[in-house]
Amino acid sequence: MKPHKFIIIGAGMAGIVAAIKLKEAGFEHIEILEKADSLGGTWRENTYPGVACDVPSHLYSYSFELNPNWSHVFSPGSEILNYFKEVAKKYQVDDLIKYNQEVTSAHFNGNEWEVKTSTGFLSSAEYLIGATGVLHHPKYPDIKGIEDFKGEIFHSSRWNHDIDLASLRVGVIGSGSTGVQIVSELSTQVKSLTLFQRTPQWIFPQFNPEYSAHDIEGFTLDPTKMQEHRELMSTVFTEGFSNAVVDADSPQMKVIEETCLQNLESSIKDPELKEKLRPKYRAACKRLVISGSFYEAMNRPNVKLECGGIKEIVVNGVKLDNDRLVELDVLVLATGFKADAFLRPMEVSTCEGNSIESAWKSRPEAYLAVTVPGFPNLFLLNGPNGPVGNFSLIDVAELQVDYVLKLISHLDSNGFKKVSPTQAALEDFEAQRVEAAKKTVWVTGCKSWYLDDRGIPAAWPWPFEKFRQVMSEPDYSAFVFS
Ligand code: N01
Numbered sequence: 001m002k003p004h005k006f007i008i009i010g011a012g013m014a015g016i017v018a019a020i021k022l023k024e025a026g027f028e029h030i031e032i033l034e035k036a037d038s039l040g041g042t043w044r045e046n047t048y049p050g051v052a053c054d055v056p057s058h059l060y061s062y063s064f065e066l067n068p069n070w071s072h073v074f075s076p077g078s079e080i081l082n083y084f085k086e087v088a089k090k091y092q093v094d095d096l097i098k099y100n101q102e103v104t105s106a107h108f109n110g111n112e113w114e115v116k117t118s119t120g121f122l123s124s125a126e127y128l129i130g131a132t133g134v135l136h137h138p139k140y141p142d143i144k145g146i147e148d149f150k151g152e153i154f155h156s157s158r159w160n161h162d163i164d165l166a167s168l169r170v171g172v173i174g175s176g177s178t179g180v181q182i183v184s185e186l187s188t189q190v191k192s193l194t195l196f197q198r199t200p201q202w203i204f205p206q207f208n209p210e211y212s213a214h215d216i217e218g219f220t221l222d223p224t225k226m227q228e229h230r231e232l233m234s235t236v237f238t239e240g241f242s243n244a245v246v247d248a249d250s251p252q253m254k255v256i257e258e259t260c261l262q263n264l265e266s267s268i269k270d271p272e273l274k275e276k277l278r279p280k281y282r283a284a285c286k287r288l289v290i291s292g293s294f295y296e297a298m299n300r301p302n303v304k305l306e307c308g309g310i311k312e313i314v315v316n317g318v319k320l321d322n323d324r325l326v327e328l329d330v331l332v333l334a335t336g337f338k339a340d341a342f343l344r345p346m347e348v349s350t351c352e353g354n355s356i357e358s359a360w361k362s363r364p365e366a367y368l369a370v371t372v373p374g375f376p377n378l379f380l381l382n383g384p385n386g387p388v389g390n391f392s393l394i395d396v397a398e399l400q401v402d403y404v405l406k407l408i409s410h411l412d413s414n415g416f417k418k419v420s421p422t423q424a425a426l427e428d429f430e431a432q433r434v435e436a437a438k439k440t441v442w443v444t445g446c447k448s449w450y451l452d453d454r455g456i457p458a459a460w461p462w463p464f465e466k467f468r469q470v471m472s473e474p475d476y477s478a479f480v481f482s
Contacts (some may be wrong), residue, residue, distance in 0.1 A: 003029070005126055006027060006127045007033060007125040008030065009032075009129065009131060010032070011088070012041020012133055013041055013042075013043075014393070014401075015032050015034070015041070017397050017398055018129050018131055019093045019096055020064075020091045020093055023092075030096050031098060033102075033117060034098065035100070035102035035103070036099065036100070037100055039084060040081045041136075043081040046077060046157050046159075046178075047078070047159050048159045048181070048332075048334075050181035050185030051078075052080075053075070054289075054290050055391075056073050056074060056237065057074060057080070058226065059237055059392050060392050061083070062087060063395070065091075066219075066226050066227065066230060069219075073209055074206065098121070101117040101118070101119060101121050102118040104347065105346055105347040106128055106348045107347075107348075107351070108128075112124045113128040113378070126377055127379065128379070129380075130379070130380045132342065132343055133382065134393070136337060137337055137338040138155040138157050139335050139338050140333060143173075143313050144311070146313045148315050149314070151316070151330050152331070153332075154333065155332075156182060156332055156333065156335075157337075163330065165190045165330060166190065168330050169192045170190045170191075170193050170194070170328065170330045171331045172193065172195050172196065172331075172334055173332070174196075174333065174334030174336065175198070176201065176336055176449075177287060177289050178334040180291050180294045181291070183294060183298070185293075188297075188300070193297075193303045196307075196318060197277075197305060197306070197307045198309070200276065201279060201286060202261075202279050202283035203260060204256065204290045205263045205292055206290040207292060237392075240256075241284075242391050242464050243463040244256055244284070244441075246440050246441075246460075246461050248282070248441040249439075253282075256288070257283040257284075260283040261283075264277060267299075268298065276305055277295075279446075282441055283441075285441050285442060285445060286450075304326075308324075309321040337449070340384070342380065342383055343380070344356070344357075348378070354374040356372070359372060363452050363453060365384055366383045367425050367426045368386075368470055368471070369384060369387075369400070370386075371419075371479075372420070376418040376420045376482075377418055378420070379404045382400070386460055387467050388459055391460075399467065399471040402472075403472075406473065416481040418482045419481050420479065420480055421480070422479065422480055425475075425479070433461060436462055437459075440457055440461050442459065443455070443456075
């Protein structure tokens, strides 16, 4: 067994795979600090009606632990959460997790990371892996009177399951992937549903068949079949979507745009509603929403679309800009997440006086999304400006963990103890990234959570193959080893 100790922050999808791969590589001193009382990250937090992943399930699975039992091409969130729980159990990762330990600070003392949690628990390790997720901190809208509402009000990622919605008037603010899934699911379950839409979204039609018992048996008995199915999904997803969005002029982007347009034209009959739902920017400029049931929901008589601005929230509902009141019993805030809050609010610092707060004063940056100059032995999974938007984040995390293991192996075989990237490597990467982003569809005239304070997409602007290739072998000249 290798002696090094690792602390992983977060027991979500990325933290789990980090622990599995570290164990496989022969490390036994691994501690996972998890702020909540159970694992699962985003799939533990998001339990709203209709929650699912927009990456097909056979693709949104660990490459080494395919799951023959996925119920649908896009399986529901509860199944995804169970999958992570089962994998963590099978690989005995759950034994490594310390729950209810929210990391408040991490300080590199020159040799080790000293980590402190909200309970006062202290721990230390040579290596620190931040697996704290991308869309983690809810973004609450700054709307006048929001605290006055006397009905139930909650963010989509804080769903209140104690309320029986059947006889209630429900409002949903936000028409991103989350709002669309909630509206699609709730439309048949509530008295009335009002979607408050600030900006319309293009909707890519989703075909989401169930896997039959025969399919599942086939995958179980013949894992090669399942592997082939995964590869097919991967090719379709990568070529049809992931690689399309990074080239706004690509023929695949045209296909996406035409498919979305056709979906709107054929699905919405009421001409007025159709125009309200028609975006004025290119498809996939914002994160593309996929749904096979949203337009159907919007056609239902108990579902209303309000696209006048919101003036204020009052005790009994939402007042629109024209002073009309929409009376509500429940208000759901599907208003997204603080996409740039990587690691924060924890304090991350070093004995040399560096702090993440000041290093990321303008915006978070990391060399190839994994390492940060001045922060030795700190590794981020699904960190800033990585492929957050258009790939399976599981693939991304797996490649990143392999990359980290290669860096550590290089340290060990050369007698070094510390590694961090050079400032020049980060700056060079950022310059190339910003340049490449100009070709993407994300900069063609919309507002979205992809864009940073400068309007530059905080995302990987190249095809996935390039990410795979740069992760396959670190460029050791980009690092300082000591
Ligand atoms: O959040 P969003 P999300 N007044 O930021 C509106 C992943 N995800 O939770 O477009 C009124 O996309 C805002 O309006 P506008 C996926 O990566 C995946 O939906 O800014 N409205 C927008 O409509 C996704 O992209 C899955 O004008 C306000 C919405 O709120 C990401 O999570 C499922 C407002 C926020 O949309 C985030 O999706 C769910 C205000 N003050 C999520 N403030 C799947 O895998 C904000 N809005 C399927």
